[in-house]
Amino acid sequence: MEHYRKLERMYLSANFNKEIYQSTTIHIEEEQATIQLTIEPKYFHALGAIHGSVYFKLLDDAAFFAVNSVVNDVFVLTTNFNINLVRPISEGTITAIGKVKFKSRNLFIAESSLVNEDGKEIAFGTGHFAKSKVLLTEEIGYK
Template sequence: MSQSHFDRLERMYLSANVNAMIFDTTTIKIEDGSAQIGLTIHEKYFHALGAIHGSVYFKLLDDAAFFATNSVVTDVFVLTKSFEIHFRRPVDSGVLRAVGLLKKSTENSFIAESELLNEDGKVVAHGSGEFVKSKVKLTPKIGYK
């Protein structure tokens, strides 16, 4: 894989409408078979009990595993076929880091895992999923530029 592929994926992630709308303080670093996403916690991510909503955990974990997978797929966009998460502890402040790693791949199917860590390096959630190749080419039209 090439650094230019990783750079294009990073720009695609950061320019996605959903990320611009929801996450205003996100970082991403993609390497061969891995991805790290950082997010500074704000109250706008909280549920009624004053900690981040499960949807934030899911998005960060899925995105990290997804981009770890797409790091090794250079022609098409991959899709999440299934993803399971396990919550360990609530988070109400600081910076979170999602770390995704590609674990297994076949011709069209990939298994990736991810962990969500707080500022102290403690795992607050983890997940794993299956990803498959789509028919959507990686092009500037979808932000891959």
């Protein structure tokens, strides 16, 4: 579906992702988004494993884009997101999988899980999302 491809291009063209998360890939389908990141030392904290902010970003982004897959007209906003860090990781590729769990006219809830190459969960999260007033247009990268 073209909506999913436009969301993928929007994600990959965001300045933050182009500058910091260059090894990221994303795939969006109905009510689900999958994001992969190859681990690099630039994501590490002082103990040599990925910083919690990386976990948060991947989990939030996967849940966010799962929700925006079912919202075709406007950009959604994260209103709340909670994460649980299960184990550290310092090498390989990690995958965040976000899925819509609840949707109504004004509220969406999505869960996401972050796994290593062996499919072992390293973190998970749940978020609440709401529609914004920002239209999905080329000006925000939706093209």
